[in-house]
Amino acid sequence: MREITFRESLNEALRQEMELDDRVLLIGEDIAGGNGGTEGAAGSTGGILGVTKGLYLQFGADRVIDTPISESAIMGLAAGSALTGMRPVAELMFMDFFGVCFDQIYNQAAKFRYMFGGKASAPMVVRGMVGAGFGSAAQHSQALWPIFSHIPGLKVVFPSNPYDAKGLLIQAIRDEDPVVFLEHKTLYDTKGPVPEDSYTVPFGEANITRRGDDLTIVTLGRQVLFANAVADRLKHQVSIEVVDMRTTSPIDTETILESVRHTGRLLAVDEANPICSIASEIVSIAAIGAHGSLISPPRKLTAPHTPVPAAPNLEALYIPQEQDIERVVREMLGISQPVIA
């Protein structure tokens, strides 16, 4: 199968859905090249993220809508048009900017269906970058998915690879509910096999990326890559199962519990801050649902309870790294730690 980048995979998902359904429209800052759509090179860039590259040139200014920097109005455009029959995909650039417009998402879009007695919905997608790793500091690097996951009415999606990115984004666009779609900024240039045809990856179905017998790592987004690397590196010493959650709302509780019951050990890894992190939720699911199978206490590995620092050395310490995962795995299994030269 051909290999394309995570960014190209998202672009392809948007393009294919826009070709299929003329209710699908894109809203965001500079996504059409700036200034409401720019012909030539600027129009084909697809804004800061490059995800919408070329779409303005194909679909025009009515469906690839450049906006001012007005996050509440962007979210209102999405929520209001979704409520009245469109399928908007809004790009917030950095998910940290949710702070500016959260009302339109969690008080409005997420609650239409319930508040209006099931007679309305907001089938919209909000996309944006998340995560640390580029020295972008406290307001451009956060891992806010626990906050979104807490809100009834929202679905939260966090792909770890190009295949899932395309299938989950197409599912998000077709979904009947508002979806927060998270893109880790370190993943855009990662490559992987992606079918050219359209396909969906269903929500609430975790993906077991490594099969194993001794310990389960449940994680999501970028951390899946770290967990896979650790599982591969230690495979001659220990058999690690890695569960990629794919979505944090809904959560595939069944797959997580099956894995934990099988291995008897759980390490939940999350780039979010520790209090009420997704890792906390996973540990709680295991403690309640797989208590009798647990050989050792479940462990959490998260960022510390601090903002994201700007200095590269501090940021590296902030992010749960491969070696951190390996260290905890070794502790849990009583394997000696590697000697650091």
Added chain:
Amino acid sequence: MVANRIEEDVLVHAYRVMKRIRTFETRISKEFAAGTVPGMTHLYIGQEAVAAGVCAHLTDNDYTASTHRGHGHAIAKGAEIRGMALELFRKGEGVCKGKGGSMHIADVSRGMLGANAIVGGAAPLAIGAALSAKLRAKGNMAVAFAGDGATNQGTTFEAMNMAVVLNLPVLFAIENNGYGEHTGNEYATGADITKRTKGFGLPCERVDGTDFFEVYDAMERVVNRARTGKGPSAIEAVAMRWHGHFEGDPQNYRDKREIEKLRKTADPLVKFLQRVEADRLIDLSILAQVDEAVTQEVSEAVDYALQAPPPNPAELLTDVYGSY
């Protein structure tokens, strides 16, 4: 005389709308005092001519996004009194199954996209609905109702600017009722609302919101802008509210004589009748029949709602997602 051009059925309908709002909310006020209405309730009495005058120009294919003081907007947009009464009493047969209540009352089938308990929450949604209308290109439009309080929210400003930038078919119907919660508009708004709205590039006209004919005529001047792709506009309709911010509000921040004076001199229904009589616009006996019918309609609706069953307990968990 612009009013002479208004067709009789439009005038009778507008009167019915205002009478429905007044009669329904007067009864709700009594019920609230008797303790039968759960939660918070914000009444629209005194502002009826705004909803009636604005919505007289709209159809079910147009959209309105409303405020926490939204009963009048819902009625004017065509929501059924019975379904609304059931909703206010949180009954299972309510227009929102009893899960929305007064502050989220909606009738999406009529293009009424919900009351909104967040001040400033509606304007961004209205531009979204206007975007749908623009893309469908069938001459439909959206109206954002916003109080004077909401004009101090950044969300309203963002929506106004976005509407101008994207040339959206939306009208901002700003209802200046004198108070944002307990704080007077003169204290809270640093500049004239109409002038400020114009600053965003929106044509805006200030009208007497207790005069149906003024609101209707102002709407007529701007509504075709939206419907013919000429972009957004605004009106500022001034109409003081008679009741408190919420029912039960002792209104210690207001001189009681202010409210007495409003009842005597700024009653939208009385002003409507005086105009109708002076200009011989409609046979008053027709309006008397409206009075009788509305009184009966409201009475039957509220009596029915009071004894109707609450939502089934299983409803707690439904309508969160389409699928999950």
